[in-house]
Amino acid sequence: MDKIPILKMGHFLLVTIQVDMHDRLAMTLQDDLTSRVVKDRAKGVLIDISSLEIVDSFIGRMLANIAAMTRTLGAESVVVGMQPAVAITIVELGMSLHNVRTALNVDKGMALLIAQLNGLAEDDGNEPNPE
Amino acid sequence: MDKIPILKMGHFLLVTIQVDMHDRLAMTLQDDLTSRVVKDRAKGVLIDISSLEIVDSFIGRMLANIAAMTRTLGAESVVVGMQPAVAITIVELGMSLHNVRTALNVDKGMALLIAQLNGLAEDDGNEPNPE
Numbered sequence: 341m342d343k344i345p346i347l348k349m350g351h352f353l354l355v356t357i358q359v360d361m362h363d364r365l366a367m368t369l370q371d372d373l374t375s376r377v378v379k380d381r382a383k384g385v386l387i388d389i390s391s392l393e394i395v396d397s398f399i400g401r402m403l404a405n406i407a408a409m410t411r412t413l414g415a416e417s418v419v420v421g422m423q424p425a426v427a428i429t430i431v432e433l434g435m436s437l438h439n440v441r442t443a444l445n446v447d448k449g450m451a452l453l454i455a456q457l458n459g460l461a462e463d464d465g466n467e468p469n470p471e
Numbered sequence: 472m473d474k475i476p477i478l479k480m481g482h483f484l485l486v487t488i489q490v491d492m493h494d495r496l497a498m499t500l501q502d503d504l505t506s507r508v509v510k511d512r513a514k515g516v517l518i519d520i521s522s523l524e525i526v527d528s529f530i531g532r533m534l535a536n537i538a539a540m541t542r543t544l545g546a547e548s549v550v551v552g553m554q555p556a557v558a559i560t561i562v563e564l565g566m567s568l569h570n571v572r573t574a575l576n577v578d579k580g581m582a583l584l585i586a587q588l589n590g591l592a593e594d595d596g597n598e599p600n601p602e
Contacts, residue, residue, distance in 0.1 A: 345487060345522040345552070347577045349480070354577075356476060356487045391476040421476070446478045446485075 344369050346376050351383040352453060353415075354446070358391050366402045373406060377415045384453035385410050386446060390421030400435040407440045416456055418442065420449035475500050477507050482514040483584060484546075485577070489522050497533045504537060508546045515584035516541050517577060521552030531566040538571045547587055549573065551580040 344365065347354045353376055355369070373385065387403065389395065395403075403419055410417045418441045430437060443449035475496065478485045484507055486500070504516065518534065520526065526534075534550055541548045549572045561568060574580035 343522060345489060345519065347485075347487065347519060347521070347552075349577050349581070354478075354485075356478065356489070358476060358487070358489045388476065388478055390478070391474060421478075446480050450480070 342368065343372065346372055348376075348380050348382070349450075351381075351457075352386055352450060353377065353380065353382045353384070354386045354388065356388040356391075361399055361402065366398070370402070370406060370409060374409050374413060377410055377413045382415050383457055384415050384450075385417040386449045386453070387417060387419045388421045388446060389419060389426070390423065390445075392426060393423060395422075395426045395430060395435075397433065397435055400430065400437055403440050404437060411439075416441065416453055418449040418452055420444070420446050473499065474503065477503055479507075479511050479513070480581075482512075482588075483517055483581060484508065484511065484513045484515070485517045485519065487519040487522075492530055492533065497529070501533070501537060501540060505540050505544060508541055508544045513546050514588055515546050515581075516548040517580045517584070518548060518550045519552045519577060520550060520557070521554065521576075523557060524554060526553075526557045526561060526566075528564065528566060531561065531568060534571050535568060542570075547572065547584055549580040549583055551575070551577050 342365065344355055344357060344359070353373070355373065359365070361369075376382065377385065385406070387406065392399070407417045420443045422442055441452065443452050473496065475486060475488060475490070484504070486504065490496070492500075507513065508516065516537070518537065523530070538548045551574045553573055572583065574583050
């Protein structure tokens with residue numbers, strides 16, 4: 341396992357993190373994800389961490405990096421499916437995830453991205469439909 | 472890693488197989504998936520195997536089993552993202568996947584499921600979709 345698959349769903353990309361992340365895998369994911377955002381002209385990225393029982397500072401930093409990178413490319417990212425224990429750890433460790441949006445599950449994360457796309461389109465002027 | 476996460480997306484469930492399947496993991500996946508189909512009243516199941524470079528008879532049988540089980544529960548399943556090399560192996564090994572629907576990617580798989588749902592809803596009597 342040397343690659344985490346990135347699935348395209350409409351305008352969005354979905355990544356499910358199932359395995360223990362190590363340095364090289366995290367770098368590969370960042371590279372792949374930013375390439376795919378550009379290639380697929382993705383408007384948003386969903387990162388599912390529902391199978392992670394521990395999020396340490398390394399994974400936290402990776403999630404923050406991915407959020408910053410995709411945002412720089414014009415795509416928002418949402419971390420979905422965080423387990424309650426992970427949320428507790430993140431707060432107790434004082435990890436800074438303030439730039440990372442979260443949602444309860446994929447459905448809600450996608451709704452968040454769609455709402456934001458529509459919001460951005462409305463604020464732009466008179467364009468109700470994104471694209 | 473003793474569980475493969477099952478993501479709910481609207482009426483459908485999505486499973487991304489990233490790790491090597493062994494007996495117990497396959498059994499857990501079958502149990503979890505059938506439970507979730509019932510619990511979430513899912514209309515379809517998408518199984519992404521894009522990160523699998525080898526599909527042996529064990530995985531083939533598991534995919535066929537999952538297709539049969541979910542169909543019994545009233546939900547169709549589609550295997551998506553199969554790599555070309557895997558398709559070659561499946562044919563060369565003479566593996567029987569004739570009950571398993573496939574699609575190129577998640578988007579197309581979801582379109583297939585939606586088309587089938589609409590088809591079923593429109594004409595319950597004469598079946599326009601070949602099985």
